[in-house]
Amino acid sequence: MNLISFILPSRNNLKYLKQAYESIRKNSEHQHEICIASDASTDGTVEWVQEIMKTDENVKLHINEGPERLGHTILYDTLVYEYATHDRVMIFHADMYLCPNADEEIDKLLEPGKVVSLTRIEPPLHPDGPEKVLLDFGIEPEEFDEDGLLDWIKESKQTHDKYTDGIFAPWCIMKDDFLRIHGHDPLFAPQSKEDSDIFNRFMLAGYEFIQTWQGYVYHMTCRGSRFKDGAKRNPDGQVFMKNRESDEWLKQNMRSTRNFIRKWGSMVVHNEYLKPIIPPKYDIGLVIENCTAEILELLEPYCNQVYLKDDKLFQPYLDKEQQNCRYDLGAKLVTLDIKPFNDIIIHFDASKLNNDNYQKIFLNFPRILEESGEPNENFELDIFAIKIKNLDNQVDTLVNSVCK
Secondary structure (H helix, E strand, O other), X not given: OOOEEEEEEEOOOHHHHXXXXXXXXXXXXXXXXXXXXXXXXXXXXXXXXHHHHOOOOOEEEEEEOOOXXXXXXXXXXXXXXXXXXXXXXXXXXXXXXXXOOHHHHHHHHOOOOEEEEEEEEEOOOOXXXXXXXXXXXXXXXXXXXXXXXXXXXXXXXXXXXXXXXXXXXXXXXXXXXXXXXXXXXXXXXXXXXXXHHHHHHHHHOOXXXXXXXXXXXXXXXXXXXXXXXXXXXXXXXXXXXXXXXXXXXXXXXXXXXXXXXXXXXXXXXXXXXXXXXXXXXXXXXXEEEOOOHHXXXXXXXXXXXXXXXXXXXXXXXXXXXXXXXOOOHHHHEEEOOOOOXXXXXXXXXXXXXXXXXXXXXXXXXXXXHHHHXXXXXXXXXXXXXXXXXXXXXXXXXXXXXXXX
């Protein structure tokens, strides 16, 4: 059995962290390494881990003293780079329960160039999907129906397909493969979209994705900052997420979504098993007539340059948005004193932009250009006049792209 370094950041999640640790030790016969990061926790996490370390030599602890949190985007990599000693590392969450023999299933499949995901069983906090199992065995350790879960797993292993090709946490990879693409991108710190970004880069690097349906975790889901009410059940017993996210999480998710679009040129796209689908990324310039502050904010992430008649909108936008990303947004904002120089120029009147042509056409420009565009071609599509110099797809340049 090849040993694994479990990578486990935690922020004020002590009761879940205790259960995660205990599940790894109880449900595996092997003394895997458990690398824990306390992210400015104030709930006794550090003291508990330090006590555990007195008797468990395979536990390691990184402490972010705070008071500001770093987020798991940063701490995953801190633990991998500075603490993990095994050839295999596993991204794990503090609110996960490792089911029996899951590590054995990983061992059967993992080798260089492959990423292996366990199958999540989780309560109905999110919509159902074919990549997971939606069953409620509890959302708090004190109500966890462990026996019911383990009985279900024994039956399921006999009936389900063994493998699909999705990817999501918890996932395990050879440490060298993780390091080869430089880990997670701090652009998405403290959290949100860092997983979609690294999955895209795994795919560009040619790694194979394997999800095993013979190895499981139970995922209590969203025990960190996402809930605004401490992640308790609603009075009627429901556990769904709608209208329950914290303001902190919503703001950070919006920042990370906009930065993902800036980097990749489009929103996150994947198949039903969450395997990435990566649209092409082109060098696009938008020439916008009658632009407003709202339109500039909406469209800036989707292009390399925005060309406007004058610069009156530029500084107010930079004052608001530059703090939210590591890209030089000033370089993206250009007046029409300079002739547009991008590979693809899209010219339109913002007063004619509506939700319909924005959703149906603008958000799908990379696919439309890939399927219908030709170099040295000019054509019109709805309100957009499109001039193509060339269609050089830049997406392959992103495989090792991180904002270190």
